[in-house]
Amino acid sequence: MTTAPPESRDRIYRSPMALIGGFLLLVIIGWLGIDAVVSGTGRTPWLALAALILVVPLVIAFTLRPAVFANDDRLRVRNPFRVIVVPWGEVEMFRSGYSNEVFVKSGGKYQLWAIPVSLRGRKKAARQSARQAAGGGSGRGLGLFGGGMQPDGFGGRTPAPEGPTRAETDKIMDDLRETLEARGAAKTSQGEVAVRWAYEIVGPAVAGTVLLAILVAVG
Structure with a gap:
């Protein structure tokens, strides 16, 4: 009986500034929102609650959530509203312009939110x-x-370091390109691209939007 080799450990790429900014925003929003819910009068607590349900998931989606996970078999891109899993064999190329993107052989392209161009x-x-x-x-x-x-x-x-100095996000893209070159043809790096919507973010945000719209409409 043969067993499959263990999956290699992920290398995780995230934006430190986005994490810091998201944490600070959540602290401020939570402080103001909870104060309005507890101390507000009339419709204010309900409006504040609806706003919290809408805003908090969006802040998490665009700051704390984005990440890129890479191992020897596949690339997993966690963007604000979707998770894209791309085996290295399906990656066509990476492009760095005003944003960093991965192109897949099926013709699609996906932005790497966690690796912003600086x-x-x-x-x-x-x-x-x-x-x-x-x-x-x-x-x-x-x-x-x-x-x-x-x-x-x-x-x-x-x-002094040898060679030209590179921006940190460009170094990360270089690392991903090197992994693609090394692992693109490997047997364990083949498969299909999988895309999943982040319903844990979309659901609360939609619920908050609906609740806020109803409260505003009712007056």
Whole structure:
């Protein structure tokens, strides 16, 4: 009797700024909403409750929920309202423009919400690359800190990184492309693309919208 090999561990990619922003938003919304429910008069508690049911799932959907999970067999993309599972054998390519996207061989494409493009990060990386080139970051020329050296933040110097500096999200996309190249033809990386709606987000949001509309209509 043969057993299937264990699935490799997922590498998880998320946006730290989205997590921090989402947590702060939930704290503020929860504080204001609960205060209105407890202390409000007339229709205010019901309106506040409906608004909470609508807004909280949306905040979670666009901040805390997005994540990309990658292992040796497949890519799982958790976007605000959908979960897309793509075996590596079905991935055609990744594209990075104003957003990061994955294209599948069936003709579809899906945005990677958890890996937002940072134009500011790219400009910062470009400036660092220019400074490395001007200062001999690969060991040619002395530069300000000597050939191939940079400050380590503690009064010393460490070797400068080889090659051009990349923005963090671009590094993640490079990692995904390398995994695609290595695992795209593997037997365990074949299968079909699966898409599932996030009813745990859509359901409460729709319920909150309906309840809020009824309360506003009733007056």
